[in-house]
Amino acid sequence: MKNNPNQAKNGGDFLHRFLQFLAPVLFWIVIWEIASLLIGREVLLPSPLRTLSRLGELLPTAAFWQKTLSSLVRIGLGTLGGILVGVLLAMLTKSFKPADLLLSPAIRVMRTIPVTSFILLVLLWVRKDITPGVIAGMMALPLIWESTLAGLAAPDPLLLEMAKTYEMSRARQWRLIRIPALMPHFLSGLSGAIGLSWKAGIAAEVLCVPAMAIGKEVYQSKLYLETVDLFAWTAVVVILSLLIEAITKKLIVKAVAKWK
Amino acid sequence: MEIKNLTFAYPLSDQKIFDGLTLSVPIEPGEIVALKAPSGAGKTTLLRLLAGLETPASGTIECPPCAFLFQEDRLIPRLSARNQLRAVLPSAATDAAVAVAADIDSYLTLVDLQGDTDTLVEELSGGMKRRLALARAIAFAKETGRDLLLLDEPFTGVDAARITSILASLRRLNFRVFLTAHEESILALADRVIALESKG
Ligand SMILES: Nc1ncnc2c1ncn2[C@@H]1O[C@H](COP(=O)(O)OP(=O)(O)OP(=O)(O)O)[C@@H](O)[C@H]1O
Ligand SMILES: [Mg+2]
Numbered sequence: 147m148k149n150n151p152n153q154a155k156n157g158g159d160f161l162h163r164f165l166q167f168l169a170p171v172l173f174w175i176v177i178w179e180i181a182s183l184l185i186g187r188e189v190l191l192p193s194p195l196r197t198l199s200r201l202g203e204l205l206p207t208a209a210f211w212q213k214t215l216s217s218l219v220r221i222g223l224g225t226l227g228g229i230l231v232g233v234l235l236a237m238l239t240k241s242f243k244p245a246d247l248l249l250s251p252a253i254r255v256m257r258t259i260p261v262t263s264f265i266l267l268v269l270l271w272v273r274k275d276i277t278p279g280v281i282a283g284m285m286a287l288p289l290i291w292e293s294t295l296a297g298l299a300a301p302d303p304l305l306l307e308m309a310k311t312y313e314m315s316r317a318r319q320w321r322l323i324r325i326p327a328l329m330p331h332f333l334s335g336l337s338g339a340i341g342l343s344w345k346a347g348i349a350a351e352v353l354c355v356p357a358m359a360i361g362k363e364v365y366q367s368k369l370y371l372e373t374v375d376l377f378a379w380t381a382v383v384v385i386l387s388l389l390i391e392a393i394t395k396k397l398i399v400k401a402v403a404k405w406k
Numbered sequence: 407m408e409i410k411n412l413t414f415a416y417p418l419s420d421q422k423i424f425d426g427l428t429l430s431v432p433i434e435p436g437e438i439v440a441l442k443a444p445s446g447a448g449k450t451t452l453l454r455l456l457a458g459l460e461t462p463a464s465g466t467i468e469c470p471p472c473a474f475l476f477q478e479d480r481l482i483p484r485l486s487a488r489n490q491l492r493a494v495l496p497s498a499a500t501d502a503a504v505a506v507a508a509d510i511d512s513y514l515t516l517v518d519l520q521g522d523t524d525t526l527v528e529e530l531s532g533g534m535k536r537r538l539a540l541a542r543a544i545a546f547a548k549e550t551g552r553d554l555l556l557l558d559e560p561f562t563g564v565d566a567a568r569i570t571s572i573l574a575s576l577r578r579l580n581f582r583v584f585l586t587a588h589e590e591s592i593l594a595l596a597d598r599v600i601a602l603e604s605k606g
Contacts, residue, residue: 308480311459312473312494312546322482322493 192374200378214382216358217278221347224279225286225340232290232339233332239291240298249291257288265350275356282343282350289342293335297328333398340394341387348383407431407456407554407584412465414455423448427465431600433582435553438573440596441586447602449586450477453556456584472554473547479539481527487514487538488523491545506549513545514538516575518568533563540572547581557585561592570595 175194182193192200204210235253238245264284268277301324309319351361360379367375409429415422433439443449454460455467457474481490491510514520517537522530530538540560547555555576561569573595576583585596593599 304476304478304480305482307459308476311457311476312542313550314494318493322485326484 189371189373192377196374197377197381200374201381204378213358213360213363217348217351217360220275220279221282221344224282224347225343228283228286228343229290229336229339232287233294236291236294236298239295253288253291261346261349265353269354274354277354278347278350278356278361282347285343285346286339289335289339293331297331300327300331329402333401337394337398341391344387344390407433408468410466412467413463414451414460415463423451431584433584435580435582436577438577438583438585438596439598439600440593441584441602442593442599443602449602450558452602453558453586457556470554471552472556473543473552475540475543475557475560477558479535481535481539484526484528486524486526487519490527490538491542494542494546495549510545513541516544517541517572536563553580554582557583559586561587566591
């Protein structure tokens with residue numbers, strides 16, 4: 147690790163980068179404020195300040211954390227399941243021709259089905275508090291499948307031939323050649339899958355209305371025209387999205403570094 | 407090494423690279439034999455056949471177990487020079503590992519890379535990479551007890567002084583060396599040169 151370019155950048159540029167991030171956010175919040183002033187009706191477009199104060203009311207309540215946590219766990223577990231199944235199916239697709247013939251078209255079709263149809267369909271089959279998790283998994287699955295498949299095909303055949311000629315064990319081939327080639331594909335698929343399944347999971351919650359869920363709050367605020375609540379809960383979804391994205395990016399950077 | 411009546415064509419190609427080739431190449435320990443032929447004549451193909459990496463359409467090939475140096479470096483990305491060698495050595499347990507570590511450094515010294523044991527492949531020059539690939543083939547041969555080296559253009563990008571010293575070391579270690587080369591200067595350093603007539 148002679149020259150790590152990230153190291154030098156982090157320190158001095160932090161403030162600069164923070165402002166670079168904050169300035170556009172502030173700009174759009176000001177636009178939002180002006181728009182809500184012009185419209186002048188909270189039901190149509192509440193002001194950012196109102197939304198923020200509603201969030202402030204929600205945050206200290208136990209119910210808020212219960213709902214948020216159940217959504218996170220529900221969608222998180224579903225996503226994890228989708229990731230595991232996606233990886234397994236990719237390995238199957240790669241190693242058995244018949245599996246490839248059967249799975250490839252099925253997964254391609256699965257991707258073109260609108261999320262809403264999927265949600266309503268799954269709702270017929272499983273309990274409503276599980277459906278959003280299943281949906282999250284189903285959104286993650288094809289992305290993981292495809293990226294893992296690409297990663298499994300990624301190792302340089304010349305390197306693999308070298309490994310065989312030099313009698314490298316299978317374990318070593320995986321550790322030194324196959325997994326390093328797989329990782330970048332898998333991780334980029336992973337970050338896409340996590341973002342997508344979170345949003346789809348929340349959408350499923352809005353349609354399924356499980357007892358404890360962010361999506362249920364979104365649904366009810368729409369039902370009773372509590373637009374401020376709609377905005378506040380949507381803000382929660384957005385903030386969690388950004389957090390999840392930031393955390394997975396951090397972990398992914400770490401994971402990539404590990405395979406160097 | 408004996409080749410009898412060898413016929414070979416790459417799959418999906420109807421051009422026969424060899425058609426009834428018969429060739430006997432006895433190599434003594436410590437002897438260096440060079441294979442000379444114009445580009446595209448089939449040097450790589452012949453070496454790959456000898457190493458068992460290609461299967462002849464007909465004919466027989468007799469060749470003892472060998473260490474093969476590919477024409478391309480085929481180094482593993484993001485590994486240090488030392489780990490590059492370690493990757494192809496049988497995994498040794500605890501105290502044997504110390505001996506292996508010393509061996510590894512001696513192979514790197516043989517190709518004059520002792521100053522770059524911890525350097526990543528990406529940070530090596532073209533000639534340095536070539537020498538590292540060569541060191542890896544030598545290490546593999548030594549640690550698996552093979553005394554035949556099949557080297558496909560081992561000295562691409564390597565300077566004359568180092569070529570001389572590396573070949574001297576290979577002689578001293580009693581390897582039987584069969585290598586391919588274009589340059590007259592390298593052919594001149596071999597004990598014997600075999601010419602492969604080009605098949606049009
Ligand atoms: N994988 C392959 N598939 C089909 N044809 C091939 C393949 N590899 C080589 N050939 C053909 O076989 C012939 C001999 O190639 P080979 O690589 O053995 O030549 P060479 O003597 O090693 O040349 P060079 O000195 O350029 O390395 C060439 O005509 C080449 O086009
Ligand atoms: Mg060649």
